[in-house]
Amino acid sequence: MAEITLERVSKQFADGATAVREATFTVHDGERFILVGPSGCGKSTLLNLIVGLEEPTGGEIRLDGRSLRGVDPKDRDMAMVFQSYALYPHLSVGENLAFPLKLAGLPAPEIAARVAETARLLVITDLLGRKPANLSGGQRQRVAMGRAIVRRPKVFLLDEPLSNLDAQLRTLMRAELIRLQQRLGTTTLYVTHDQTEAMTLGDRVAIMRGGAIEQIGTPRELYHRPANLFVAGFIGAPAMNFLPGRLTADRLVLPMAELPLDSAQRARIGGANGPVIVGLRPEQLELPSSDRAAVFDCTVDLVEWLGAEVFVHLDLGPSTLALPPALAQLTADRPRPIARLDPAAAVTAGQRLSLTFELSALHLFHPDTGARLPERA
Ligand SMILES: Nc1ncnc2c1ncn2[C@@H]1O[C@H](COP(=O)(O)OP(=O)(O)OP(=O)(O)O)[C@@H](O)[C@H]1O
Numbered sequence: 001m002a003e004i005t006l007e008r009v010s011k012q013f014a015d016g017a018t019a020v021r022e023a024t025f026t027v028h029d030g031e032r033f034i035l036v037g038p039s040g041c042g043k044s045t046l047l048n049l050i051v052g053l054e055e056p057t058g059g060e061i062r063l064d065g066r067s068l069r070g071v072d073p074k075d076r077d078m079a080m081v082f083q084s085y086a087l088y089p090h091l092s093v094g095e096n097l098a099f100p101l102k103l104a105g106l107p108a109p110e111i112a113a114r115v116a117e118t119a120r121l122l123v124i125t126d127l128l129g130r131k132p133a134n135l136s137g138g139q140r141q142r143v144a145m146g147r148a149i150v151r152r153p154k155v156f157l158l159d160e161p162l163s164n165l166d167a168q169l170r171t172l173m174r175a176e177l178i179r180l181q182q183r184l185g186t187t188t189l190y191v192t193h194d195q196t197e198a199m200t201l202g203d204r205v206a207i208m209r210g211g212a213i214e215q216i217g218t219p220r221e222l223y224h225r226p227a228n229l230f231v232a233g234f235i236g237a238p239a240m241n242f243l244p245g246r247l248t249a250d251r252l253v254l255p256m257a258e259l260p261l262d263s264a265q266r267a268r269i270g271g272a273n274g275p276v277i278v279g280l281r282p283e284q285l286e287l288p289s290s291d292r293a294a295v296f297d298c299t300v301d302l303v304e305w306l307g308a309e310v311f312v313h314l315d316l317g318p319s320t321l322a323l324p325p326a327l328a329q330l331t332a333d334r335p336r337p338i339a340r341l342d343p344a345a346a347v348t349a350g351q352r353l354s355l356t357f358e359l360s361a362l363h364l365f366h367p368d369t370g371a372r373l374p375e376r377a
């Protein structure tokens, strides 16, 4: 049993920078909990606070209800894996695995048994005699995991453990990590800046920005009901399209279409009449089929063909709708909406194209705060 609870945990460094602001959440026993966010948002600091490499300047961290305040890192029964792996170069793989157990004073036969078992689990038995320098990146990553597992800790803390690997190996190791964690059932906190890694690995995911947690949820919750523009733009690839919109008493005006709203729909959406930010995922745009959907015409600006799918960049033409401030910032680096279509669609740059979407696919956000409006249309 290992449940970690954070209550309004903050960290302000001596130079005044606040790296973590009032983080509050519980990681349940056996859960894979992911911290994700852009560089510098405080992910590593939060992990260091939990493992005890840093002390919080505010709030409380508990392990199974017991406060960790003042508890030495080595007495927390947690094992951390760093991005750099931090293996001892002069020790063999076997000696690297045995090291934490020797430090803990375990008897030699017990150490030998655990090293053998861990090596078997990670399929590195053949490597036990080698030095880290003579291993591939993926093998080193496995040894680093092994050194954490061999201690049989209550909690694993992993800080970007796959980021030194190439894309193919990363995908492979991701699946291995899930299998391994499921087998061991150890409570795991995992840090990454990669939303795909977060979505695939996480039972639940916490999205951080500027030291604050923006939203915590299952990958599905984050995808379907992002709490604000930041989360909406962070989760999903290609990223959600954002468009200026305007709500009236009975319609939603978009740059490329006007959608009538019945009174029930209008009431569900909430928000005042006036500007609104509309989010529409690239995968929710389709070639015309169902007659319930909104249809609009656009010009194809650019086509990215990827074999299994095609990303079509769209020119919606001039819009009379003003860009709300929260949106102007967001769309600066991706000016054109993208549709993710079936490659059979044989679309070429410069052509006119009709596309559709369902009203229910739209996400609506407050034009100033970026907060989600209560309901989907
Ligand atoms: N020891 C320190 N002293 C002062 N400021 C620090 C210290 N460690 C981190 N910071 C600052 O705290 C903020 C959060 O840093 P942190 O390393 O936790 O970010 P991160 O989310 O892990 O980023 P990355 O994805 O780049 O690893 C940054 O602004 C960083 O400069």
Ligand SMILES: [Mg+2]
Pocket (backbone or CB within 6 Å): 043, 044, 045, 159
């Ligand atoms: Mg970091």
